[in-house]
Amino acid sequence: MILTIRHETTYDYSTPLAYTIQQLHLTPRIEPQQRALSWQIATPGQSHAYTDAYGNLSQMLTINGRHNALKLVAHGVVETIFPYQGRLNLEDTLSPLLFTMPTRLTESGPTIVELAGANLPDRGSPPGTRHLLRLAESIAGKVAYESGATEVTTTAIDALALGRGVCQDHAHLYLACCHAWGVPARYVSGYIDPGNTGHAASHAWIDAWAVDSDYAGWVSIDVTHARLMTDAYCRLAIGRDYDSAAPVRGVRRGGGKETLSVDVQIASAP
Missing domain, CATH: 2.60.40.2250 (Immunoglobulin-like)
Structure with missing residues (x-):
């Protein structure tokens, strides 16, 4: 595209x-x-x-x-080229373990641990793509998209409690769930061709580490739309949260x- x-x-x-x-x-x-x-x-x-x-x-x-x-x-x-199953196939020099540590914006709490446990496999069992998409669907259902409901300083815990937010809140909450479970996940900023979704063209989503039968590596997931990244996305930056990738x-x-x-x-x- x-x-x-x-x-x-x-x-x-x-x-x-x-x-x-x-x-x-x-x-x-x-x-x-x-x-x-x-x-x-x-x-x-x-x-x-x-x-x-x-x-x-x-x-x-x-x-x-x-x-x-x-x-x-x-x-x-x-x-852009359509990434099969959202897989990035990067020659990454950074260890995925770098993206397992929480930040101020992605700290965990009891409600986040509960959300992670309801959607991801047991701790120590790496999630497959289907588990990661299930978590995205759950977060999109619990935090309704509402422009202006939060600030760039809003934490994952606060967004979940509020039940409203934007793409960066969805991304932070997803990262918080993954980090609580020891799953590598990182923040992505960039653009999306919004089509008829009504959402902003400037966007945020996540990469998470998936282990499937035929693949182990980064899979890129749009939490707001609960779907895998397609060729409608342009990636600007990755980081541990909004602060490092804005x-x-x-x-x-x-x-x-x-x-x-x-x-x-x-x-x-x-």
Whole structure:
């Protein structure tokens, strides 16, 4: 599939800023099932390109001097290949065990342990793809999709208690369940051709470690839609949670009240 993507992020401030630093994960990852045919990022200030510890193509953006707004535009064309059974078949240099430790956003609790136990095999028995999809279906059923119901700081425990959230909450809750069971799982940020789902084109989902009769490795699962990743997805970054894989994340000095506007447009063709 060919995905034409345009991602515009605009920050407006009530008073001038003196300094901004942003970590950008706005470049598609280099992976077997996707490749960027063209890709550009337009930013103010100075940017430094690097590859982070998770293999994400990243930029560090710094802006010195007074400014009242910040606009970032990433756009390009990505070719994707349908991954059979959501399997990534990566030559990964990172041990999957790196993705078994909880973070502040993916900490476990009694309700999460109960949810994991109801959907995953006994501890010590690696889950197959069918178990992992069953967990996704359960989470999508317990946490209804509702834009604006949570914040980027909302934890997995809080999202489950609230019963409402967005894709990042579904992903964090899934990771919390897997980590409580010792199953490697990691956060994915990227884009999805939303079709007629009504959901945002900027998306978050997960990779989990599956052991099937003919495969052992990462399987990518969209928890919000309770389905395996297809060629309608473009992967930007992986990490342990939102904080390490967010498309844009940073700090500023000054600025007063911040207003954020994000517009993502995706067109697809076979």
